Amino acid sequence: MNQTLLVNQSNFRETQLVDVPNPRLDAEHIRVDIGPFALTANNITYMVTGDLIGYWKFFEPEAYGINAQKMGRMPVWGYGTVRQSNCKDFEVGIRIYGFFPIAKSLDIKPVKLSPLGFQDGAAHRRALHPIYNSYTLTTNDPSFVSELDDIQPVLRPLFTTSFLIDDFLDDNGFFGAKQIILLSASSKTALGTAFCLKKRNLVKVVGLTSRGNMEFTTSTGFYDTIESYDNIRGLDASQKTALIDMAGNGEVNAKLYNHFGDNIVYNCMVGKSHWQGAPPPKAKRGAPPAMFFAPDQAKKRIADWGGAGFAKNLAASWLPFCDSAKSWLTISKQEGAPALLKCYNGFLDGKADPAQGRLFKL
Numbered sequence: 001m002n003q004t005l006l007v008n009q010s011n012f013r014e015t016q017l018v019d020v021p022n023p024r025l026d027a028e029h030i031r032v033d034i035g036p037f038a039l040t041a042n043n044i045t046y047m048v049t050g051d052l053i054g055y056w057k058f059f060e061p062e063a064y065g066i067n068a069q070k071m072g073r074m075p076v077w078g079y080g081t082v083r084q085s086n087c088k089d090f091e092v093g094i095r096i097y098g099f100f101p102i103a104k105s106l107d108i109k110p111v112k113l114s115p116l117g118f119q120d121g122a123a124h125r126r127a128l129h130p131i132y133n134s135y136t137l138t139t140n141d142p143s144f145v146s147e148l149d150d151i152q153p154v155l156r157p158l159f160t161t162s163f164l165i166d167d168f169l170d171d172n173g174f175f176g177a178k179q180i181i182l183l184s185a186s187s188k189t190a191l192g193t194a195f196c197l198k199k200r201n202l203v204k205v206v207g208l209t210s211r212g213n214m215e216f217t218t219s220t221g222f223y224d225t226i227e228s229y230d231n232i233r234g235l236d237a238s239q240k241t242a243l244i245d246m247a248g249n250g251e252v253n254a255k256l257y258n259h260f261g262d263n264i265v266y267n268c269m270v271g272k273s274h275w276q277g278a279p280p281p282k283a284k285r286g287a288p289p290a291m292f293f294a295p296d297q298a299k300k301r302i303a304d305w306g307g308a309g310f311a312k313n314l315a316a317s318w319l320p321f322c323d324s325a326k327s328w329l330t331i332s333k334q335e336g337a338p339a340l341l342k343c344y345n346g347f348l349d350g351k352a353d354p355a356q357g358r359l360f361k362l
Contacts, residue, residue, distance in 0.1 A: 003362050004103035005337070006071040009056060012047055012348055017337050020066055022105070029109050030085045034100045035361030036333060037078025038153035039343050041187060041352050042161075047074055048248075053293065054128055059101035063124040073101040077157040078359075079138070080106065089113060097144070097152065098135035102340070104362050108135070116140050116307060131295035143315040148322050150331040154357035155188060155322065162192025163317055164297040165244060165268065170200065175266035175287070177242035179204035181235065181256070184246035185226060186213035186354035189270065193244060194222035195321050203242075206235065208252075216354055220328055232259050242266040245289070253289070261285040268292045331357045 001019040008014035025031050050056040050072065058075050061068040082094045087110055096117070100106055111121035117136040125133050138144040144152065174180070180197055182190040185207030197205045207223040211230070218226050227234050232255050241263050243256060248269060257264060264286030302310045334340070340360045346352070 002104045003337075004061075004066065004073060004101060005340070005362075006061065006066075006068050007047065007074050008070055009047070009050065009072045010070065012044070013345070015341060015344070016068075016071065018066065018068070020064070023065065023107075025084055025086050025107060026109070027086050029107050030082050030087050030090050032080035032096065032100075032106050032108055033083045034080050034103055034105055035078060036150075036153060036359040037076040037100055037102070037361070038157075039076060039340065039347070039358050039360055040154065040158065041347050042158055042189065043074055043076055044347055047072075055132075057128055058099060058125060058132060059103075059106075060124055063122070064107075073103070075099050075132070076102055078153045080135075095138045096135045097138050097141075097156075099132045102360075102362065110135075114307065116311060129295045131298050141311055141315075143311065143318050145319070148319075150333065150359060151322050151325060151329070151357070153359060154329070154331060155192070155325060156318070158189040159192040159318055159321055160298070160314065161189050161270065161294045162196055163314055164294045164301070165193050165270065165292060166196035166200070167301065168292070168297045169197075169242065169266075169268070170202070172266075174203055175242055176240050177203060177265050178239045179206055179236065180242050180244060181206045181208055182223075182244045182246070183208050183249065183252060185209040185223065186217045187246045187352075188354070188357075190244070190246050191217075191220055191222055191354075192321060194220075195324065196317055198222050198224075199317070204239070208232070208235075213354055216328070220324070232256060235259065237261075237263060239263065240265050242268065244268045244270060246270050257284075257286055266290065328355060329357055330355060331359060333359045333361075335361045337362060 002022050003019050006016045046055040055075055056072040059073040078100055080096045082090050082092050085092055109121040110118040112119045119133045180203050182194055184190055186209045194205050205224050207217050207226040209217050211228045214226055214228055229252055237260050241260050242265055262285050266287050267289040269289045269291045343358050
């Protein structure tokens with residue numbers, strides 16, 4: 001049996017664990033045991049934007065023989081190990097990394113094989129973005145080193161987004177900004193972005209976070225300045241400023257627009273972990289919010305650098321970031337649905353410890 005987690009697409013607090021019989025494995029397919037996988041606030045963003053960007057479509061229950069009206073499968077990043085193979089290129093025991101549902105296992109049809117990995121050729125996934133359809137062979141990618149094994153699922157997808165945000169802003173001359181303000185500065189995606197920006201040393205890097213997270217955020221050393229949400233007036237409004245918003249908190253956005261006015265030259269909307277809050281405001285002054293879709297920048301850079309070049313350039317920033325994470329990140333590993341659901345509901349309530357990474361396996 002294949003146990004899987006279903007989430008109501010319009011009420012994220014309604015979840016259901018179901019056991020589905022494993023079908024006979026089709027020709028040219030592999031069956032992969034899933035785990036460990038990471039659960040982060042970013043997974044909430046996947047659900048909030050599930051219809052807009054298509055995250056619900058990657059593992060549609062009906063496509064896998066699961067009858068589940070109004071329910072979907074939230075995607076996560078993690079490892080998989082080939083348990084059964086009807087594909088000549090894959091032996092049992094091969095380890096891969098990529099996008100999975102929260103489940104015991106997944107059947108995949110490997111296509112477009114390369115030395116670094118492959119894509120899932122499932123019919124319902126062909127029209128979806130290739131970044132999320134791609135699986136990495138962990139023995140061949142320079143970013144995968146044994147001492148970072150537990151850190152990878154927690155930080156890699158988030159840092160890849162961070163790397164691409166930094167690259168996008170640099171590619172556009174930071175839109176003329178002299179300072180970059182990162183909202184939810186303690187979040188792992190924000191920390192990765194601040195790390196990349198600080199390395200360039202071209203703009204002032206400012207963090208905006210809750211009072212409770214200020215000490216932790218300061219301890220990373222990634223920000224030039226850190227302020228709390230209740231002291232937005234303490235930010236230098238005379239500077240051309242770009243925002244990077246990881247939470248989508250409309251109330252905080254409104255205060256920033258009131259404070260900076262026309263000096264907001266770009267507002268990069270990345271996440272929506274503040275999923276129940278008001279949407280970002282329609283700006284009367286300053287640049288309007290613009291959604292950032294990391295796969296588009298990745299597609300551009302893969303075209304520029306090639307797949308191997310992209311992996312090499314990512315690794316050049318990723319490995320030093322991971323080295324720094326050893327001092328501020330603790331990884332916990334748990335098995336079973338009760339622990340998973342407790343963590344999941346905590347993220348829905350906005351309770352995330354920035355110093356903690358969570359790995360799970362059903």
